[in-house]
Amino acid sequence: MEDTLSITSGISPLPGMPIPSSHAEDEQLALIGQPQPVRVPARLWRSWLSEPTIVARFEAKRYQRAGNLCTPWLAGVSSTGHGSFRAASLPGTSRRGTVPAHLFAYQLEYGVIPRLGWSGADDAVLCHQCDFAGCVNPHHMRLGTNAVNRTEYYLRRRNLASPLADIRGPAGRTRAVASAVRAGLANGDGRDSIELRIHLAESAGLPLTLW
Incomplete structure (x- = not known):
């Protein structure tokens, strides 16, 4: 696994993205459903x-x-609908040891993203291309910018078949899908049966115009 993203990882830097660096003090700002982002050093x-x-x-x-x-996340969910993963229990009052599950998944696949931030329109952020906040499939994500992410959100949420249109909101959808999967696993269901459970859980949140 590479420590930083590079051309060989299959991810090309976008305009406004920071230049990859291996500096030990690089940090990421990770939102986990709270007003203040959590700072996580790259090390x-x-x-x-x-x-x-x-x-x-x-x-x-x-x-x-x-x-x-x-890939549904089955554990804790933030208010934004993203999975929350406690990678470590760190001392102090901060939640630096709890990180977004999709961010963990992406970096597990591609390596650490240097200087990921949330403060400006041109800062690098991780964007879901499937529009399902509870998805932790790294192949459904790409690096973009805050500005691009917001623009895509406003354009795609008008699609009534999109996860963004779910009447339960992103957190409600993530919890519903996770609950369906956990129920299937607990019941000893096969993959086909669990897929049906997922489909029903997703369909339950569609706007009434699609029923």
Whole structure:
């Protein structure tokens, strides 16, 4: 796994993105459903992503589906609908040890993103291309900017079949899908039955005009 993103990782920098750096003091600002973002030094990310026990705990909290479908997060959910993963319990009052699950998944696949931020329109952010906040499939995400992410959101939320149109909101949709998967696993269902549960959970949030 590479420490920083590069052309060889398959991700090309976008305009306004910071230049990759291996500086030990690089930090990321990660929103986990609270007003103040959590600062996570890049060195902490590297240690978490390279620790087998932490990665194993993470993998146990996501449901891998066949093909390239969305990967539902099955554990804690933030107010924004994104999964929350406690990578470590750090001292102090901050929640630096709890990070967005989709961000953990992306960096587990592609390496640590240097200087990820949320303060300006041109800061690098991680964008869901599937529009399902609870998805932790790294292949459904790409690096973009705050400005691009907001523009895409306003354009795609008008699609009544999009996850963004779910009447339960992003957190409600994530919890509903996770609950459906957990129920199927607890019942010993096969993959086809769990897929049906996921489909029903997703459909339950569609606007009435699509029924």
